Amino acid sequence: MSLSAARPPGGSPMTPGDPVSAIETPALVIDLDAMQRNLARMAEFARHHGMKLRPHAKMHKSATIAKMQMDAGAVGVCVQKLSEAEALAAGGVSDVYISNEVIHPDKLRRVAALAGRVTLSIAVDSTLGVERLAQALAQAGTSVDVFVEVDAGQGRCGVAPAAAGALAQQVVSHGLRFAGLQAYHGKAQHLRSALEREAAIRHAVTAARTAQAAVTASGIDCPLVTGAGTGTFVFEAASGVYGELQAGSYLFMDRDYADNQPSPGAPVFEHALFIKSEVISRGAAHAVVDAGHKSHAIDSGLPRVWLQDLEFANGGDEHGILRPRGDALPALGDSVWLVPGHCDPTVNLHDRYVVVSGGLQGGSVHAVWPVDARGCVA
Template identity: 65%
Template sequence: MTANGAWEGPPARAGDPASAIATPALVVALEAMEHNLAAMADWARARGLRLRPHAKMHKCAALARRQIAAGAVGVCVQKPAEAHALAAQGVHDLLLTNEVVDPRKLAGLAALARQVRLGVCVDAALGVERLAEAVRAARSVVDVYVEVDVGQGRCGVPAAAAGALAHRVVSHAPEAPGGPGLRFAGLQAYHGGAQHLRRPEARAQAIAHAASQVRAAVASITAGGIACPLVTGAGSGSFVHEAGSGLWGELQAGSYLFLDADYAQNTPDPGAPDFRHALFVKSQVMSRGAAHAVVDAGHKAHAIDSGLPRVWERPLQFANGGDEHGVLRPGDGAAAADLPALGETVWLVPGHCDPTVNLHTHLVGVRGGLGDGVVEAVWPIDARGALR
């Protein structure tokens, strides 16, 4: 804290007790995160599957490096700026699971590909041609994945069109070993809408449809004499089904590392790892009424696109209080006596981890419990605000 009382820098320092973390702050329970990290890595390894977690969830190079150290082949990003931010902090195998057609962004990615292994998705001839031009100018090589619409209704070509687009990618292959060009790497097949279907049966049905589209896309590619090296995709809600199909060779699950409140509403698939809540917003009661309490964590401290946060281990309901306030009321079976006192700490489980992380500058890693633990690490959110 500066002399005039203004806060600067992270909300805590290594060695601080958890009670000293300034609020609102984004806190990672390290034991739970490490459990999730190992559980997912072991599950993929036991099935001979590549794991490439999606780093758009945590946007943090330190966590990406930990995932790679645990066995991941690299990480995914969603925007060029995320790729640049993580590469600058030593993450050197990146797949941008999105389309890029802006020549300026493509020029930056092509230059980045001289320093790291980089993959990019395409779903249009224009994207392929512009990427090829940028790569030739930078004299680099980029892995290219043809994205197929497997049910999301967002990006991606129809399965029958995958072969023609793959042929266009292959036409820009390096003319000599080590030369510049595009390297056809396979298919991007991600069904985002399947991730939050609550019942395993519904997720299985959605991924069965996705698998039919993948089979058709692979057939379209191989019919033209092109091999399809890899199908990559899947998320934290559906990866069991992609893995069971025998088609996907690489899993892109990301939210498993933190497990937000929305994912926790899914009925787990049989045989799936047991993931635990690891991401919390620490808040403090700043006002107290007769039948409600107000904490200092509003919309600017947690995303609300997947619902309001859940109050951790207390019989309380969180209500919308605006940008800077959250209103707590007694939940079912509770009374005003269960409300926290003025100045008391309240821990919140955010509804959606990805956009919540993007609201903060640091992740505070605590070991030994949220109440009595000690700050072990404070990590910058390197790709915070990396929206381009």
């Protein structure tokens, strides 16, 4: 997509080489240099530890970025929704794992159709899901890899570990390929101390081992356990149980993940996703920027002001309020860079990324990339 085609109606034209100052606000901006360093560090970690890497593309929703991750060594990407898988496949992503359950027959017919175009995997946690998936695939004449999801401590989807063998038998008896176990502990990702996260993953590893034993006791080989996130992947990699890492947010590093105490042995990841905002109003003791709830998600808290000691306060849908802490308030028209609290839903608020190389201060526009799977929640 060209830069001119990608800009919003009425927006100023942007071409490669334009200065960062030309980016209209509010804008979702990638620091390309930082993102590429993050990408390389995680890829090297996975290689060094003999792990497959299948990063979660639900975070960035971009076919361009997914293909960059695969070019760097990832075996494919994960998504949570069928429509995300379809959007990334349309953008040329060749290997996608839907690490979530799909139950509706119409959606499963779409799963079966998509399996005819890309290498596709999917998670199941019920006999009904297995039966309907098998029926849809048989009608389409396609196949997928099937992972049995185990509740590893999240308390969300997944069977009890001891029940994994029985469900794996259901997968095999319906003529489907059993590919292993999905064991992701989402609640562990944002426990602030490394010791807390390590303890939570010990529980997940125990659950995964129990599930593995149940599968092998049923006479079925369990080739892979997949899971892990940006907050815990060091511990899954060290477990001897997990063979594949699904971390996604490492690529952008939102404010919430940065608030975690670092895990021993983890690569250092940099902030690479920002909201560029502009000061549009100024009071005696506060300034107002043009980036509110519609520009950044607040489910994990408010954004952090980047490289300025200012407090960001909730200003509503279209505004953010800045108050001084250590630094003076910015002037009218000044740019203020924000690190979102949670990258995934922030990305889903935007149609495009403005990609900057050379840094946020003195850099220039490198490209504009569409958020291909924006709004793909079904």
